[in-house]
Amino acid sequence: MAVSFVALLNPAAGSDNLLSFLLSLVWIAFLMIFFLYPSLGQRMQLSYMLRDLERKLQRLKLIRDEINQVAVDTIKRVGKPDSDPSKELERLSEFFLIQPESMDPYGLVFKLEHILETGETTYEKEVAAIAPHATETQLKTLTNLVEILRGINTLYRVVRHYYLLGRKTSNIYMVLQIQMVIPMLIEIAESYRQAAVAFSKGQPIGDGVGVLVAAKLADGLEKTRYEIAKDTIVQEIELEGRKVYVIRAAGPGGTVGRPGEAVKQLVEKLPSNPKIIITIDAALKLEGEESGKVAEGVGVAIGGPGVDKYKIEELAKSRNIPLYAFVVFESITEAITPMKESIAKAADVVLARVKKLILEKVEGGEIAVVAGIGNTVGVGG
Amino acid sequence: MSEPALVFGPRQREKYPQPLTFLKCSTCGTENSRPFREEDYVFKVVNSEKCPKCGGSVSRIVNIYVPDRKEPK
Numbered sequence: 001m002a003v004s005f006v007a008l009l010n011p012a013a014g015s016d017n018l019l020s021f022l023l024s025l026v027w028i029a030f031l032m033i034f035f036l037y038p039s040l041g042q043r044m045q046l047s048y049m050l051r052d053l054e055r056k057l058q059r060l061k062l063i064r065d066e067i068n069q070v071a072v073d074t075i076k077r078v079g080k081p082d083s084d085p086s087k088e089l090e091r092l093s094e095f096f097l098i099q100p101e102s103m104d105p106y107g108l109v110f111k112l113e114h115i116l117e118t119g120e121t122t123y124e125k126e127v128a129a130i131a132p133h134a135t136e137t138q139l140k141t142l143t144n145l146v147e148i149l150r151g152i153n154t155l156y157r158v159v160r161h162y163y164l165l166g167r168k169t170s171n172i173y174m175v176l177q178i179q180m181v182i183p184m185l186i187e188i189a190e191s192y193r194q195a196a197v198a199f200s201k202g203q204p205i206g207d208g209v210g211v212l213v214a215a216k217l218a219d220g221l222e223k224t225r226y227e228i229a230k231d232t233i234v235q236e237i238e239l240e241g242r243k244v245y246v247i248r249a250a251g252p253g254g255t256v257g258r259p260g261e262a263v264k265q266l267v268e269k270l271p272s273n274p275k276i277i278i279t280i281d282a283a284l285k286l287e288g289e290e291s292g293k294v295a296e297g298v299g300v301a302i303g304g305p306g307v308d309k310y311k312i313e314e315l316a317k318s319r320n321i322p323l324y325a326f327v328v329f330e331s332i333t334e335a336i337t338p339m340k341e342s343i344a345k346a347a348d349v350v351l352a353r354v355k356k357l358i359l360e361k362v363e364g365g366e367i368a369v370v371a372g373i374g375n376t377v378g379v380g381g
Numbered sequence: 382m383s384e385p386a387l388v389f390g391p392r393q394r395e396k397y398p399q400p401l402t403f404l405k406c407s408t409c410g411t412e413n414s415r416p417f418r419e420e421d422y423v424f425k426v427v428n429s430e431k432c433p434k435c436g437g438s439v440s441r442i443v444n445i446y447v448p449d450r451k452e453p454k
Contacts, residue, residue: 197397201419204400204445215424252422338400344446378445381424 046172049179053163056182060156063189064149067196068093071149074200078138079131088130092146093153095123113307123147138202140231140253141377145199148336152192155185188332195336199254204378206334210280210301212347213326214248214372215381217354228265232257239355241364245274247371254377260308263371264315274367277316278324278357280350281373282343285329292342293329294349296357301325302373312371324357326350339378403444404430408437417445 034040068089075085097119100111127143128134134142159178166175198205204212214235221237227250228234235246245266249257259279267274281301285291300316300323302309316323328346354370362368400417404427411434425442432440 194397201417202422203417204423212423219424252425338398339446340398341446341449344444378422379424380422 042172043170046166046170046175049172049175050163050167053159053166053175053179053182056186057156057159057163059186060152060159060189063193064152064156066193067149067152070196070200071145074145075131075142078134078142080133081130082132085130088126089146089149092123092126093150095119095126095150109307109310112305116305116307137251137253140255141199141202144254144375144377145196148192148196148199152189155189155192159185191333191336194333194338198336198338199377202252202254202378203338205336205375206330206339206343207282207336207374208339208376208379209282209328209330209343209347209350210372210374211248211251211376211379212339212344212372212374213280213350213354214246214370215251215379216347216351217244217370217372218246219381229258229262231255232259232262234262234266239358239368242358242362243365243367244358245270245367245369247369249372249374249376251376252378252380254375256304256373256375258308259302259371259373260311263369264311266369267315267319267321270367272367273319273321274369275362276322276324276358277312277369277371278326278354279312279371279373280326280354281328282330282335283327284335285331289329290342291330291334291340292346294326294346294353295329296324296326296353299323299325301327308373322361324361326353398447400445400447402442403446404440405443406432406435406437407439407441408432409435411435412443421445 068086071089072084072086075081075089079085097115100108100115102108123146124139124143127146128139131139131142159182162174162178165171166178195205218235218237221239222235223237225233225235228247231250232247233250235248237244237246247259247262247266249255249259263277267277277300279301281303283295283301283303285293300309300312302312312323315321328343328350330340330343334340334343358368358370401414402417402421403412403414405412407426409432411432413433421442423442423445427440427442428438430440431438
């Protein structure tokens with residue numbers, strides 16, 4: 001029996017070879033499967049993509065949980081609440097703002113401003129309630145920290161939504177789209193993770209470079225200072241006979257202030273129009289560009305929802321005031337994580353260029369307005 | 382197969398960047414640095430630390446940043 005079986009496996013036996021026959025059968029079976037079930041390949045690919053997405057979704061969840069823990073620990077340490085703030089934080093991480101209706105665009109900017117201001121005030125009050133012993137400065141930074149938690153929570157929920165929807169409907173194109181962007185989303189989430197620690201300790205972040213330049217400009221030259229809009233101060237200085245009004249968010253708590261409203265209020269109160277308005281901000285660099293590179297141009301260098309930018313542009317247009325801007329390039333990660341050396345040193349470069357521009361464009365006795373834009377966490381003065 | 386090591390491995394997790402605080406002595410103008418401490422902020426006047434050069438007790442924080450990594454040659 002054994003002898004005859006070995007003979008069947010012998011290739012020399014030609015068509016009587018059993019092994020050859022079995023292999024042919026397997027190949028035919030494979031061909032039939034792919035012929036009768038053409039979407040099998042796509043299903044296999046979908047299954048692979050879903051597994052990959054699931055791992056990355058798990059990574060996002062870990063980052064979210066870590067940020068949540070940082071927020072809870074910081075609020076307990078700084079705010080000394082009577083009860084555990086976890087439940088309240090969970091509620092605040094689901095807080096939302098509804099964009100105004102844009103079918104009729106008239107007055108849209110002011111409607112958006114109203115909603116943003118209401119949201120900001122409400123959020124600050126909610127954070128103050130769960131951190132009763134925090135100082136005003138700490139409260140602003142804590143509010144930023146809770147906003148980071150809200151950001152990562154939204155990111156996680158959106159990715160989970162597309163993952164579950166793609167799995168439920170077996171829609172490879174939906175899964176493909178989220179799989180294509182997930183590396184960038186993970187990078188943003190990692191930035192949030194580092195930003196949470198920076199805010200929990202009150203460290204200056206890359207976005208604060210504009211405020212840092214403004215603070216350095218006024219340092220040692222300040223004649224008077226006053227609050228002109230919520231969380232926003234004006235420092236009056238004199239630079240070789242030129243009157244310079246320096247506007248920035250009041251630090252060292254984490255806030256961006258209201259630079260648009262501040263510039264508007266200031267210019268409307270001045271006896272004569274300023275000769276120039278200069279804005280300084282951080283800007284997103286392109287891949288391959290070095291961090292801390294300084295560039296200058298015209299216009300209003302302010303990111304965000306556009307309310308502040310709109311106000312300064314409107315004002316400058318109506319009064320025919322030239323707008324100059326300086327930006328320091330950095331990545332999205334660098335903007336929200338502790339300030340790097342290259343960015344901190346760029347502040348001195350911008351400072352020298354701002355002074356040069358003022359001396360060139362503004363005559364003695366005339367007025368210039370300089371607005372440093374960004375989050376002022378860790379920057380006092 | 383995807384690369385789970387890239388997702389869960391220790392390489393993926395960057396450590397938190399540790400900034401340095403740069404203080405300038407109000408007496409002799411010497412600038413020195415130390416690791417960032419909570420409640421430090423730029424332009425804060427510090428009265429509790431002695432200058433390592435002249436022993437002056439008043440200094441001012443002039444910068445806080447994470448030093449750039451020097452690339453190996």
